[in-house]
Amino acid sequence: MLLSARNDQMLEELSLWSDRLQEWMTRSALPLWLDNGFDTATGSAYEQLNEFGRADTGCDRRVRVQARQMFVLACASLRGWIDGGEQRVAQLEQYVARYARHPSAPEGYVHILDSRNEIVDARQDVYDIAFFLLACAWRFRAFGQAAALREAEHLIQHLDTHIKGPQGGWLEGDYDAPCRRQNPHMHLLEAFLALYDATRSGRWLARAGEIFTLFENCFYDSRRGVLLEYFHRDWTPLTEAEGQAVEPGHMLEWVWLLYHYSRRSGAPVARYTRPLYDNALAMGREAHTGLLFDAVTTGGQPLKTSKRCWPLTELVKASLCRAAEGDPLAEQRAARAIETLFEYYFSDEVPGLYIDQLDAGNRVIRGMAPASTLYHLLLATTEVVDYTAARRLKSPAVPEALSG
Numbered sequence: 358m359l360l361s362a363r364n365d366q367m368l369e370e371l372s373l374w375s376d377r378l379q380e381w382m383t384r385s386a387l388p389l390w391l392d393n394g395f396d397t398a399t400g401s402a403y404e405q406l407n408e409f410g411r412a413d414t415g416c417d418r419r420v421r422v423q424a425r426q427m428f429v430l431a432c433a434s435l436r437g438w439i440d441g442g443e444q445r446v447a448q449l450e451q452y453v454a455r456y457a458r459h460p461s462a463p464e465g466y467v468h469i470l471d472s473r474n475e476i477v478d479a480r481q482d483v484y485d486i487a488f489f490l491l492a493c494a495w496r497f498r499a500f501g502q503a504a505a506l507r508e509a510e511h512l513i514q515h516l517d518t519h520i521k522g523p524q525g526g527w528l529e530g531d532y533d534a535p536c537r538r539q540n541p542h543m544h545l546l547e548a549f550l551a552l553y554d555a556t557r558s559g560r561w562l563a564r565a566g567e568i569f570t571l572f573e574n575c576f577y578d579s580r581r582g583v584l585l586e587y588f589h590r591d592w593t594p595l596t597e598a599e600g601q602a603v604e605p606g607h608m609l610e611w612v613w614l615l616y617h618y619s620r621r622s623g624a625p626v627a628r629y630t631r632p633l634y635d636n637a638l639a640m641g642r643e644a645h646t647g648l649l650f651d652a653v654t655t656g657g658q659p660l661k662t663s664k665r666c667w668p669l670t671e672l673v674k675a676s677l678c679r680a681a682e683g684d685p686l687a688e689q690r691a692a693r694a695i696e697t698l699f700e701y702y703f704s705d706e707v708p709g710l711y712i713d714q715l716d717a718g719n720r721v722i723r724g725m726a727p728a729s730t731l732y733h734l735l736l737a738t739t740e741v742v743d744y745t746a747a748r749r750l751k752s753p754a755v756p757e758a759l760s761g
Contacts, residue, residue, distance in 0.1 A: 367688045368748055374695040375741040381699075382738045383438045385709030386731065387429075391439060394426070394728055399474065400448025401456075402426040408724035410707040417477060418470045420457045423449050424488035425732040431495035432735060443500045462531075464515040481531040483520060483541040486512055490548035498555040509552060513564070524592055526571050536595060537588045539576040540607065542568050546614050550759060553621060565618055572611070572629075581655055582632030583640070584608045602652040602660055605641025606668025608633045612675035613740075616682070617759050627682065634679050638690075641668075646719060647697045662717035666702045667730055669694045670737035677744045691741060698734075 393412050394403050402423050403412040427446050434442030456474045459465040459481055466485055469478035490512055496505035522528040526542055546568040553561035575592040578585050583603045587595040595601040612634045615626040640657035641650050649668040651661035672694040680687035701719065704710035713730060714722045 364685075367692070368745070371688045371692040371741070372745045372749070374692045375745040377699070378695050378738050379742050381703065381709065382735065386711075386734065387433055387439055387709070389707070389709035390429075390728070390731060391445075394731075395445065395448075399452050399456075400445070401452040401474075402449065402728055405725045405727045406710065407726075408704075408707075408710075410704075410710045410726075413725065415472050417472065418474075419485075419729070420453065420466050420468060420470065421482070421485040421488045422728050423453050423457065424485070424492040425729050427492035428488070428495050429731050429735050431492070431499035432739065435495075435499040436739070446496060446500070462515070462519070464511045465519075465531075468530075481520065483516065483527050483530050484544060486516060487541055487544035487548050490545070491551050494548065494551035494555040498551075506552075506556065523590065525567070525575075526592075536600070537590060537592065539572075539584065539586055539588075542571055542576075543607065543610060543614065546572075546618065547759075550614070550617055550621065554759060562621060566622065566624075569615075569618055569622075569624065572615075576611075577629060577633075578655065582636045583655060584611055584633060585655070597654055601655060603640065603655055603657075604652050604668075605637040605649045606651075606665070606671050608637040608641070609668065609671035609675040612637075613671065613678055616678035630675075630678065630682070634675055634684075637672075637675075646701070647693055648701065648715065648719065651714075663722065664715045664719070666698070666711060666713055667733040669698050669702070670733040673737040674740045677740055680744075691744075695737075695741070 389406070389410055393406055393410055395401065396403060396412075396414075401418065403414065404416050404418045404422055405413045407413055427449050430439065430442040430446050430449075433439045453466065456470055457466045459467050459479065460476075462481060465481040466489065467476050467478065468480040468482050468485060469476075471477045490509055493505040493509035493512070496502045516527055520527050520531060522537065526537070527545070528534070529537065529541065546565055549561050549565040549568065552558070553565065575588065576584055578594070584607055585594045586602050586604060586607070587600055589595065612630045615630050618624060619626040637649075640653050642648070643650065643664070648664040649672065650659050651663045651665055651668075653660050673691045676687040676691035676694065680691065701715065702711050704712070711726050711730065711734070712721050712724060713727050716722050
């Protein structure tokens with residue numbers, strides 16, 4: 358009886374924070390970005406808002422931000438949280454087609470444009486392409502755009518033909534890089550799962566399986582129970598002297614992705630998700646605040662004592678997955694992570710605004726709000742809203758579909 362009452366209390370606490378986060382997202386954050394985060398002349402997404410909630414019109418624009426905002430608009434539209442999303446996505450598509458298509462590889466995109474929409478970095482970057490694949494999945498899911506699926510086919514063919522790497526996976530892009538990273542592959546896994554959810558085509562789930570194999574054989578350090586970030590060309594890990602790092606936020610992001618991959622494929626993943634989750638908290642969390650360090654060593658010593666906003670969103674998502682797998686304290690951790698977002702990162706002066714990063718003393722490093730972080734915050738919101746809705750109906754697990 359006491360355990361049942363405790364569980365009910367934790368669910369009620371999580372539900373309260375879920376409702377508050379949903380209200381913040383739908384009534385403040387999304388309206389703020391819809392009003393101030395897009396260039397009315399071109400339809401493009403601005404890179405960031407300043408501390409007053411106004412667009413920084415003079416800075417360069419990463420092309421991946423255009424794709425991330427396509428996802429935000431499509432996901433929010435599907436839930437009925439915004440109006441006019443399809444038109445805004447169409448404007449983003451037109452902007453990208455006009456300014457960001459690669460001049461010698463029209464299937465791909467350049468990396469950065471300046472404030473005048475001129476190309477300042479023409480590299481094709483796999484991390485960027487992963488988010489265009491994610492946007493394709495959601496454009497089809499939210500708006501039924503068959504052209505988006507055709508674009509996804511062209512993109513994956515381009516990746517396989519021009520940027521495929523040795524011994525599995527892909528290179529960083531069409532350029533020389535000092536090392537290979539797990540991070541672009543993590544987001545490719547996210548995109549492949551989204552494309553599978555949108556189409557139910559097993560070929561996209563098979564693609565996700567390729568990334569899962571890389572995770573098992575290369576990215577995951579089974580001896581330490583951590584996720585490694587950096588690798589040589591043959592996927593042998595960098596040493597710490599060469600720059601190896603562990604990012605608690607990415608470990609938590611993998612918990613969420615592995616959980617959802619397992620629910621679609623049947624692959625057992627608990628032997629990975631439990632240590633990743635537990636070690637991310639044990640190694641990466643500041644004890645007196647609950648904030649997460651940007652990076653630690655493989656032995657758990659702080660490497661970057663700064664703390665970005667987005668790892669807390671991954672703690673929310675990973676905690677919900679662990680709760681669905683039976684962790685009795687995970688719901689409480691998710692609630693605390695949302696509370697910490699409100700305490701440290703959400704603006705009191707400008708409703709819907711947030712900050713990106715704190716220093717070692719938890720002071721604001723920059724007052725800017727990157728557009729790219731909205732993707733993380735929206736995902737955390739949709740996941741906790743779905744989870745609490747299912748729990749209220751006594752469902753045994755979080756909903757099947759990622760973020761919607």
